[in-house]
Amino acid sequence: MRARQLAFVGGAVLGLLAICGWHTGVWADNNQQPAFQVDPDWPKPLPAPVGNDGIAHPWVQGEVAGSCVDMHDNVYTFNRGWEVGATVNGTLQGNESGAINGNDATASAIPSPPIVAFDRDGNTVAGWGNPALYPATQVDGGYASYLPHGAHGCYVDYQGYIWVGGNGDGIVQKYNPSVAAQMGAAATFVTQIGTKGTCDTTAPPASGANPFTSCNETNDANTSHTLLNEPPDIAVDPLADPVTHTPGSVYIADGYGNHRVVVYTTADGGKTYQYNRQWGTTCMIGGVATNSQACPAGTFGATGGGHPHCVVLGNDGNVYVCDRPNSRIQVFDRSCGAPSTTATPQPLCAPKKIINIGLNAGQTPLTGSVVVGNNAFQNADEAIPGAQEAILASLTTRACDIDFWPNDDYLATRSPTSQKIIVDVDLGNDNTWLIDRATSMVFGALGVCGILPCPGHNAGHFAFGHTTAVDSQGDIYVAETITGRRVQKFVPVQNGNQNGHQNGNQNGNQQ
């Protein structure tokens, strides 16, 4: 019997050695593309502080418009739950899309602070706004009187400051996320670009049911050096500016009403900012403002919101801009528009590259532009007849926001790695595409549906995916707005250069 057991164990060891050999060989395949899966346990339940009424009041973020990562791999969300409207639980809440209402308005739920930060484990590590800046009589909790209306994108710069922008009333703001507990809430505010409620527009601000100004999407001033229109996204350059040779320049996607990327530079280490240059204008074809993948290079789609919708600095020194209405990404040199000093600057800057996220039916992309995705979407068609047409029918939203993967440094600008993947949020198709930069192919998706539309509210589905951020460990975060109202985390499960979290920095940041 003992001999038999030994023989059995010997066979088992031989077999396992064979397994290990295969196993190691497969995982060492550097050509293998990464795969990701949703972390259903992230984030953990938000705080539910007990109020004076003795009842626990759980935070509800409402629409999660913006997502960004800091150098410690904390994840910030810029939320709309606080935006004003109806009274819920004795507190005036929103009655527009940005507020908590409907299913969010549970018996005791309250809006979370505008900024909520989570650590990589999903713990809520910060929640702040700045009520010290609003009049005590303000009924909405006060945030709307100073935060950007239409809470939108956020970005953590190389000094650790957090920037927020909104597609409402013409401002981007800079905050110190660490300061409030020690110096008071008012001290979080550092500076802003633009004037709240005063827009770069020739039309009067819209009003109506919305008690706050909106800069009016249909206008196209593109002129002011001090005012913005509806800026949804921000990026800050840690490297020396190509014009001023000073680090810290702020790139703003001044979209919606305007159609430009505008750059502000600083000469005092980030206390104040001055207009330096801009580029971009409305797409015109045959004298008509148009949305089309045939739009002239350097112009942005005319209508539909978010033109441009994102601005991201790559480690190649280029500026990646989402032309959301045209489902394309335009890649510009950082020196574009330099320097604009005329009274009405609308300089067109030729992009180095145009990346079309799938080719719209019946539209001809510009000569030299790159079309990614159609092959992959064709494969989707083979899986489900009509899937390709369905994906491409979502003409205007396939480039909503992007980030690069992997980002060993949380700042894409100086991540030393190849950034071989573009993570592209496709709002209309409720999925997030993974694009191989080298081959310009959509090779995968974050959604559990694969390369197919993936609407839904279960883990790994999307509803109005809006912005994305990649941390230094290879995790990808996607914030969902309007009907999604959450932020999801996707972790790498296999890849050629970064196996799970094992190759990342042990402490989550590089110092």
Added chain:
Amino acid sequence: MSTYRRFAAAWLLCVGFSSIVANAHDLPLDRTMNGFVKIEPHQAEFVIRVPLDLLLGVPFPLAGDRYNVAASGPAVATALKFLASTLRLWEDDVRLEPSAVAGRLVPLSDRSFGDYDQAVAGVDQPLAPDTVIGFQMGYLDTHFSFPISSPNSVFSIESSLGAELGDYVQLAVRFIPLDGPSRAMLLNGASGRVALDPPWYQASAGFVRLGIEHILSGVDHLLFLLCLIIPFRRVRGLIPVITAFTLGHSITLIGTAYGLAPAGRWFPPFVETLIALSIFYMALENIVGASLRRRWIIAGLFGLVHGFGFADTLSEQLQFAGSNLLISLLSFNIGIEIGQLAVLCAFVPALALLFRGAMSGRMGIIVVSAIVAHTAWHWMLDRADILWKTPWPQPTGAGLMTLAQWITALALTIGVAMLLAKWVERKWPGHVLPAESGIDTSRS
């Protein structure tokens, strides 16, 4: 993270509902200190970067919302004294005292702690006069030099900085010995004093203790052992079963330590579910009175599964093995075996006592096994629920190929083992002991 949750809950209760949104963060946004310990022939160099988030009690001077770096000297000196008392370095059992200290404030954007040489050079350089450091948006970089008696001593480190936050505050330290490769560790306040390069006997002793603690505190492993031995009355009959279980979990434990286990979030709940299933299955076998002739095979196969479970515990501790990875693994295994033997020494006589009188015969086996099966059933459902909610890897071509290879290899392994076993039985029939040898089969 349980410490964090307690801390956060206490904080939330303290501040109350109305002030939540008015306050800033409740925990340090930056909770990780980065450091290097480099051993030179006559001294140990310790450079460490501490987030200012963790030094709130030090009154660094301000100019508006920024630090007055030029006037920060006295505050830096205060911080250095504080750090010297909370970050302790030992040579053998002698606590080292620094002979030289230096420190400076740096902004979050400073990248000099990418490697040791840059870090040391950075601490000793003055900051550029126009450097901007926003409040709480920087680090204190420090450099301590400790005279040592020998570079071959055993050096250890202990941190109590941020101890009130439990395991939330971490110290990532890279140890660079005079000779040999460097190694990284991630410590927290609960780690206590940790040897940076333990000798093999010290590492071995620690891992033996860890193995014993793990098996004795692992209720599911104990229940599985209980199920294995319930039908046996003689220790001799247990030997092949326990041996097979031990070999099984040793293979997967060591394999996992060398990075051969599947990655992915699905794997831990998968293993946990299988462990619960293994207990339930063994309990069922006992209840229905299945033959014990091949129990050693089942024990061996389920041992593979339990080994993955042991490895999960071990993974966070292997950083303390120093350069003694294999020895530490084997020591952990020895600890597991010692714990198993201790458990058997308690279980076997306890069962013998229990199975007397009304509980004698199959009645006792059935009752005890039914209780275990009931517990395992609930564990299995709970763990399967977690597994069910954990997405599996997306089906890619490479992934499917890997899966096919695993299945093929597993089938081959089992097939080869079975063939070998049969061949040996035919070849040396006289050497093959009946499986029930030493087992009281009259009641099974």
